Amino acid sequence: MPRSCTLIINPTSGSYSASLVDRVTARLAAAGFSPSVLLTGGPDDAAAFAARACAEEDHPFIVAGGGDGTMNGVINGLVPGRATLAFLPLGTANVCARELGIGSVDEAVRRIIRREARPLSVGLLEGFGVSRRFFLMAGAGFDGFVVEGVLGEEKKRFGKGAYLLSALRTLSAWDGRPMEVEAAGARRSCHSVIVCNAARYGGSFVLAPGASLFEPRFRVVCVEAGRRRDYLRLALRVAAGRGAAGAGVTVFDADTVTIGGNKAVQVDGDFICHGPVTIRSLPDFARLVV
Numbered sequence: 001m002p003r004s005c006t007l008i009i010n011p012t013s014g015s016y017s018a019s020l021v022d023r024v025t026a027r028l029a030a031a032g033f034s035p036s037v038l039l040t041g042g043p044d045d046a047a048a049f050a051a052r053a054c055a056e057e058d059h060p061f062i063v064a065g066g067g068d069g070t071m072n073g074v075i076n077g078l079v080p081g082r083a084t085l086a087f088l089p090l091g092t093a094n095v096c097a098r099e100l101g102i103g104s105v106d107e108a109v110r111r112i113i114r115r116e117a118r119p120l121s122v123g124l125l126e127g128f129g130v131s132r133r134f135f136l137m138a139g140a141g142f143d144g145f146v147v148e149g150v151l152g153e154e155k156k157r158f159g160k161g162a163y164l165l166s167a168l169r170t171l172s173a174w175d176g177r178p179m180e181v182e183a184a185g186a187r188r189s190c191h192s193v194i195v196c197n198a199a200r201y202g203g204s205f206v207l208a209p210g211a212s213l214f215e216p217r218f219r220v221v222c223v224e225a226g227r228r229r230d231y232l233r234l235a236l237r238v239a240a241g242r243g244a245a246g247a248g249v250t251v252f253d254a255d256t257v258t259i260g261g262n263k264a265v266q267v268d269g270d271f272i273c274h275g276p277v278t279i280r281s282l283p284d285f286a287r288l289v290v
């Protein structure tokens with residue numbers, strides 16, 4: 001019997017085309033799958049479609065076709081421990097594909113057909129009235145404020161350039177307050193913190209070497225120094241491929257992180273809330289095609 005396979009596709013993602021999706025489904029059908037395509041009509045659909053697939057089948061096979069936002073949506077709709085998940089890179093940054101070493105749509109399809117999968121760990125962020133899963137990272141402080149400050153109008157006009165404009169505004173209206181971060185049995189005073197479930201950040205920059213989608217723990221990047229020049233040094237280190245750790249920045253492992261204060265918090269590139277929040281790892285959340 002053909003293996004059913006639900007493709008949840010974001011038609012607004014960076015490199016989507018209907019003909020490309022037709023080619024993918026034809027290849028999957030030829031390889032013995034019975035693919036069904038669901039096109040998202042808005043930001044909440046990926047999670048709703050994933051939840052529906054889990055209601056219809058005990059162990060659904062789901063392909064998230066789009067960018068990292070689509071993958072995040074699907075993860076937020078899944079019932080833990082039941083689904084096998086694959087990523088079809090149709091987005092702009094596609095950090096997920098970079099983490100998995102998937103270089104093209106063809107490569108992704110070959111891997112889907114092979115169906116080799118490993119247990120995926122994701123993160124769960126909980127704040128006041130908010131609960132959200134993430135698979136790449138959660139950030140509180142500088143990057144939270146940048147994501148919160150992106151203006152819809154600028155995003156329409158300048159695309160990813162809107163993040164740069166927001167970063168410039170965040171730099172000029174500098175918030176120097178520290179916040180308390182409790183993790184791995186220690187309390188630290190940090191200016192920003194990024195809880196990494198994957199090594200890469202914002203594209204191909206490796207922020208947290210050693211972080212892995214398959215490990216039931218995070219690499220936590222604490223920016224202790226709170227001056228603009230410390231962030232410049234951090235950016236230069238990361239751009240040079242040396243990772244975040246260095247002067248004013250501590251990196252350590254933890255599976256639970258509590259962040260105090262009321263700074264802005266983003267997960268997987270979406271603004272979620274202001275602190276305080278608690279973050280914990282959810283091991284064996286799904287099986288991820290590798």
Ligand SMILES: Nc1ncnc2c1ncn2[C@@H]1O[C@H](COP(=O)(O)OP(=O)(O)OP(=O)(O)O)[C@@H](O)[C@H]1O
Nearest residue numbers: 013014041042043066067068069070091092093094
């Ligand atoms: N039909 C739709 N119309 C408008 N927005 C949508 C629709 N479907 C999904 N979205 C939203 O689009 C956002 C961005 O999509 P996605 O991340 O898949 O692509 P991308 O931005 O091109 O890629 P990347 O995140 O890898 O840079 C998603 O977070 C989702 O909220």
